[in-house]
Amino acid sequence: MTAPVKISSFQFYNILFLSRVFAVVTYIANLRIDLSPSDKAASSVFTALYLFVTCIPTYLLLRKDSQSSIITRASCLSPVFAKILCIVYIADFLYYGTVTAARFELLISSVMFPETNMAFFMLVPLAVAGYGAYKGIEAQGRAAAFFLVLVLLSFAFVFLTILKDFDPLNFPPLFYEGAGGSAAIGAFTCARTGEVFSVALLLPFVKNHKNHHIFLWSAAVGVTVIAADTVISGVLGTFGNTQLFSMYSVSVLAEFGFVERMDAVITCIWMLCAVVKLSFTVFACSYLLLCLFGKKLRLLYISLTAAALFAGMLAVSSSVLNFASVVTSAFTIYGYVFTACVVPLAVLLGEKIKQNKNNKNIENKTLISDSAGDPQ
């Protein structure tokens, strides 16, 4: 597939950043383990560390070649391997996209419009996401640059106005019941960063990719996660554990003078991140389908992906129990480790083996030619 339009490295990571921010604002506390506010804040430090570490395989991959997609590189090793990778990536993207759409639906149906039929409502963001994917990555990059300003302003408003309610007594001693819970939650939160594996995948769409940007991006995500968790813990205390969407609950408390009750505006701004994430997911899936089938039926692929996400969302969000079992499934963490760490390392290893083989062949050929040329 040719990549006619490319975006800058900054634009690319900006899309990934906003995409990950949606996971921050729809964070559901204590879904797996009951953590104290201190341990919850500490779990975000673990998240940042894990994220940094799991970016290393992708970085190593990029260091060798920062132009070609991981699919192209895999197909050089084995076309079958490349096809399998495409399927794995599609499954991962569909999983993350479905969970995103389901979280989005749960957020709206729990805190905004519980009386409205969300099935119809969710068609709108998915249609917008499909349209965004159809317009291509450049349109997404431009929109994301504009959204970034709004999202950062909303965070600044919430964090600065809520500081007066920050209570150090909300933090019990760190790891009072051991550090295991924080470490585990940190891993699960990190596994929600499916954006990591899209870096190696969508390189052909990035102009002059700067390899170190992946670490800058992981640091930006880490800082955002730490800041959000610290504010949630310090302001809401254990009340945060009782709330489905604790970031939303924080936004409800944010006010400054006569500027109050801004939660509706802030939530709308945060929803832009969902549109970016869904749009990016649909775009990535359509690219993978294009790699898989070769035929240039982009509009069909986009429509199929959006329809799959819609169907998945309907199935997952039909009951809160379905939702809980899907978002807490082991697939999250295994899928993440596999696609973010194992796959890049496997490609690197495959390339190394192939290179060694080639070198050996060249050496053998040289030896043969040398021996043939030796007049004994």
Add this chain to the structure above:
Amino acid sequence: MKKLSALFFGMVMILTFSSCSYGETELKNRLIIEGIGIDYDEKEDMYDLTVQVLVTSGGGSDEAPENPAVNYSVKGKTIAEAVGSLSDTTGKNPLYSQNRIIVAGSSLTREKIVEALDYFIREYTARADVLMAAAAGDAKDIISNSDGSSEISAKIIEGAIQESSVNSKCENTELYNIVNLYNEDTTTFTMPLLEVTTDRNLTAKTVKVTGTRVFSSGEDENRMSDMETMFFLFVSDKVQSGTFSVETQDGAGALDIIKSKTKTKVSVKDNLPFYETEVKCTVDLVEYDGTRFGNIEKSDILKIQKAAESYIEEGMKEVISRQLKEEKSDIFRFGRMFMKAQPELYGKLSENWSEILPEIGFSVDAQVTVRRIGQETLKA
């Protein structure tokens, strides 16, 4: 084609993106709740809700409604059931986002309050920062009380609590604070105490903040007066401003609190926690009943400072002693501070915290600085 599409989608948006579109709840079908009073009928084992609702009809007509708010009284085994019967009675859906206050009647025990609050934590239109207060008698009397003016009583009560909070006569307690304090194993939560008072001419009744209700686990009701509340706020580092009077040998002085900062250090003495509380308070002298006008002497100011320090120290000692030793209530979050300072020892002591409270040692120290003396002159 683009223009046609834009026109089509524009028409779709105009017709559908409207608050009055089909299927949405219109404003006239909403019960805009201003205040809620919760009482508990022990005989029937039912919650008795008094709900103050804004009158939305007549807004566009020439005559404004006589009363801006109307009160409904409903009962139910659960809050949801009571609210459901309110909807049945009025044919409207309740909207809690404008709710200013939830008042708990004296019939509600600590456990019953927690039960009742679950509904407001789950309800999507309710806000986590709604004010919480306790009634000295029935919550119904507080919510339905009207001073005869056209003001909504819930709004007046909200204003009274906020003003009293600024004057350090009560703590501004919001819903999420109650949840937090309740979740702490050793802490006892409190709420501002409201009482219906009658004026001298016995004509108008008004709602007044008279102190604090402490939700101890004991049978007897634990209340603090407004002055006790001020000392409780001094210990808890929550004093914003306020006025208090002190007496010296030469006269009485009234002091306005400008700022106050409290630090509490936790240590261990005889395997028990020991708290050292230090208050640094800056005040302005606003009145001095000496023997003459003006020319207040430096020695008088020093005496006032000393008297203010003793006053704050004595008041804090009294309130700490009463709550820890008599009521066995940790309203100061001492347990929480101890947990942070000595987590291991806390783990051993926390199970019997209320039994340990009377044994806990403490010391208090206040440093008061008179910053200004008003427009009258000083004799140095």
